[in-house]
Amino acid sequence: MVDPLVEKAKNGSEHAFRMLIEMNKQYVFKCIYGVLRNQKDAEDASQEVWMKIYNSLPQYEHQGFKTWMTRIAVNHAIDCKRKLARKSEDLVDELPVKQTLDSAETRLLKKEQKQLVMRYLQDVPDSYREVIEGFYIKEKSYQQLANEQQVQVKTIETKLYRARLWMRKNWKEEDFR
Structure with a gap:
């Protein structure tokens, strides 16, 4: 079943996309927080995820919006966690x-x-x-x-x-x- 709100957002409706964000922002945040376990990092990553979702909407093929959105959020959170781990390793290497x-x-x-x-x-x-x-x-x-x-x-x-x-x-x- 095609979600009309998702379809409108996919066709460029900013209002529809804002509504999708409002409806799903807590869920996306929880998915990201589950990986990062840090409020500030999860908030920052949430913003980035919504940008990724917006930019990826043209490729969305109606396979289940929540599943698709979750996959983007969790993959991005894992990437962020890896970057944070690398950053802390780099800091340790630079210690006097x-x-x-x-x-x-x-x-x-x-x-x-x-x-x-x-x-x-x-x-x-x-x-x-x-x-x-x-x-x-x-x-x-x-x-x-x-x-x-x-x-x-x-x-x-x-x-x-x-x-x-x-x-x-x-x-x-x-x-x-």
């Missing part, structure tokens, strides 16, 4: 020697912190231990953990949330100093 030494010290402190957490992990309920160890110790992503445990990413998020609550309730901050 003193800051590199500081980062070695930071790595050592992180390693000690991990070892301390490993000792305390014995007390954590089995249902939380696996996600805590995977996320904090082995530094796996939510997606990797979900794939390994054959569950949805949302399940991993929930397990980690509950595990953090358990740790706050049962561990004392002074034990980690």
